[in-house]
Amino acid sequence: MQWKARDIPRAEFIGRTIEVVGAENPSLIGIKGKIVNDTKSTFEIEKKDGQTKKLVKKQVTIKTKIQGKTVIIEGEILQGKPEERLKKKIKI
Numbered sequence: 292m293q294w295k296a297r298d299i300p301r302a303e304f305i306g307r308t309i310e311v312v313g314a315e316n317p318s319l320i321g322i323k324g325k326i327v328n329d330t331k332s333t334f335e336i337e338k339k340d341g342q343t344k345k346l347v348k349k350q351v352t353i354k355t356k357i358q359g360k361t362v363i364i365e366g367e368i369l370q371g372k373p374e375e376r377l378k379k380k381i382k383i
Contacts, residue, residue, distance in 0.1 A: 299368070300371075300376040303373065304326050305328070307355050308323065308325050308356075309323070309325075309326060309334070309355045311353055311354075312354045312363060313351065313352030314351045315350040316350065319351060322338065324337050325337050329372075331370065331375075332348055332349065332370060333346060333348060334348060334353075334369075346366070352366060
């Protein structure tokens with residue numbers, strides 16, 4: 292399947308490794324980890340040291356890989372439960 296930008300909100304994010312590259316709170320920038328929980332408004336990530344951290348989606352910009360390509364995603368477009376994002380229409 293060829294990915295298009297409008298398909299990103301429909302992707303499964305649990306298990307995906309992310310890095311925070313932008314945030315309202317500058318202390319969050321650089322945090323890396325694997326997403327272990329995806330709720331309507333937060334991602335919970337597990338860092339390499341085993342600690343977990345909750346990130347408010349609308350307050351962060353993340354970097355991850357999709358089909359081997361690095362993408363940067365504004366967390367705001369990922370708001371909503373995973374099953375709700377399937378219906379979301381993104382205009383590009």
